[in-house]
Amino acid sequence: MVREITAAWQADELGPAKVVFLRPMPRMAAVVVIDNVTLGPAIGGVRMTPTVSVAEVARLARAMTLKNAAAGLPHGGGKSGIYLAPSMDGAPREREMRAFARAIEQLTDYIPGPDMGTDESCMAAVHDEIGRAVGLPAVLGGIPLDELGATGHGLACCADALAADKVLELDGARVVVQGFGAVGAHAARFLAERGARVIAVSDVLGATYRASGLDVPALLDAKRAGEPVGSFRGGVRCERDDILWLECEILVPAAGPDVLTAHNAGRVRARTVLQGANIPATAEAERILHQRGVLCVPDIIANAGGVICAAVEQRGGGRAQAFGTIEEKIRANTAELLDRLAAADVAPREAATAMALDRLRTAAAYRRHF
Numbered sequence: 001m002v003r004e005i006t007a008a009w010q011a012d013e014l015g016p017a018k019v020v021f022l023r024p025m026p027r028m029a030a031v032v033v034i035d036n037v038t039l040g041p042a043i044g045g046v047r048m049t050p051t052v053s054v055a056e057v058a059r060l061a062r063a064m065t066l067k068n069a070a071a072g073l074p075h076g077g078g079k080s081g082i083y084l085a086p087s088m089d090g091a092p093r094e095r096e097m098r099a100f101a102r103a104i105e106q107l108t109d110y111i112p113g114p115d116m117g118t119d120e121s122c123m124a125a126v127h128d129e130i131g132r133a134v135g136l137p138a139v140l141g142g143i144p145l146d147e148l149g150a151t152g153h154g155l156a157c158c159a160d161a162l163a164a165d166k167v168l169e170l171d172g173a174r175v176v177v178q179g180f181g182a183v184g185a186h187a188a189r190f191l192a193e194r195g196a197r198v199i200a201v202s203d204v205l206g207a208t209y210r211a212s213g214l215d216v217p218a219l220l221d222a223k224r225a226g227e228p229v230g231s232f233r234g235g236v237r238c239e240r241d242d243i244l245w246l247e248c249e250i251l252v253p254a255a256g257p258d259v260l261t262a263h264n265a266g267r268v269r270a271r272t273v274l275q276g277a278n279i280p281a282t283a284e285a286e287r288i289l290h291q292r293g294v295l296c297v298p299d300i301i302a303n304a305g306g307v308i309c310a311a312v313e314q315r316g317g318g319r320a321q322a323f324g325t326i327e328e329k330i331r332a333n334t335a336e337l338l339d340r341l342a343a344a345d346v347a348p349r350e351a352a353t354a355m356a357l358d359r360l361r362t363a364a365a366y367r368r369h370f
């Protein structure tokens, strides 16, 4: 029986600690997976889609356990899924979020945040009901992490650490960014501010290229005006996915999962890949990149800026503290990753996962065992 229940998702010595099925309202179902709370209460987003599955929520919760541990946060990993299409109209969604909040009130070791289909107003409703949520509106003490570019800042700090270790030179470095959203656009901005040359960017509709470097502030203005990057007058329009194979020092995949696969990883001509999206490369692609000498900094190290920002918000900190903490943690973690890679013949994913597991084991020794 136990095998049947757990077969749908990964269950091992790390977790999940709890898988809770909820019926907050008639015709509304939700699931919360609290994967591991060794380091502290689990932080993880609330995903609202009609197609979300328990296995997906469990996999995302595990990814949060590893990311929070690798980032050095006093938080475990969790995630929840609400089986509903996000509403365009605020009122019914608010009712649903308030019902969800009441349903998770007793799960005090889970702190929800925004994810696909939910936003800061959803978190405001949850917080109003149970006094527990991150990713809140600024007026309630939230730090608008996507607007400020917390994850993009973290990616640039990761590049700083690579430069400090002489892996690359940032001044004049050619950068390619896939996805010009909250993560990619700010990564381009922060890297350009460090003297890098952003030679190509893409969004879902197309891409733009300029060998001498795109004018990133002008691109951001065009984005704010609602223009797709392919229409940018300061660059040459090109096929969306062609930019992934350009020769460059830094490739930032910041769109979706599984972009780099066993079939195309051999075409990557970047010297380093900083994973802006979650799992933008399959395990096989990461192995191929490693064999080819391309340093691929895993998502759990490189894109932790958003969750570090959320953890600072949870403690009442503001923007400056969040950006300082992101810099400190991501630089230190990238440096530790490089040390581990230099010390042993391991791939970056293996080394990053070992960093997270070491922290979890060390913390576990302080927990009650009887």
Ligand SMILES: NC(=O)c1ccc[n+]([C@@H]2O[C@H](COP(=O)([O-])OP(=O)(O)OC[C@H]3O[C@@H](n4cnc5c(N)ncnc54)[C@H](O)[C@@H]3O)[C@@H](O)[C@H]2O)c1
Residues within 6 Å of the ligand: 145, 146, 150, 151, 178, 179, 180, 181, 182, 183, 184, 202, 203, 204, 205, 240, 254, 255, 256, 257, 276, 277, 278, 303, 304, 305, 306, 307
């Ligand atoms: N927002 C964060 O702080 C954060 C933190 C960690 C990880 N992530 C992950 O990073 C990814 C991007 O997040 P975001 O917040 O920037 O999302 P977003 O919706 O703001 O931006 C996504 C961008 O990718 C583009 N895009 C989509 N499909 C594409 C494709 N096939 N080729 C090129 N561009 C494409 C979109 O047009 C858009 O510009 C997501 O997978 C998200 O889960 C986000």
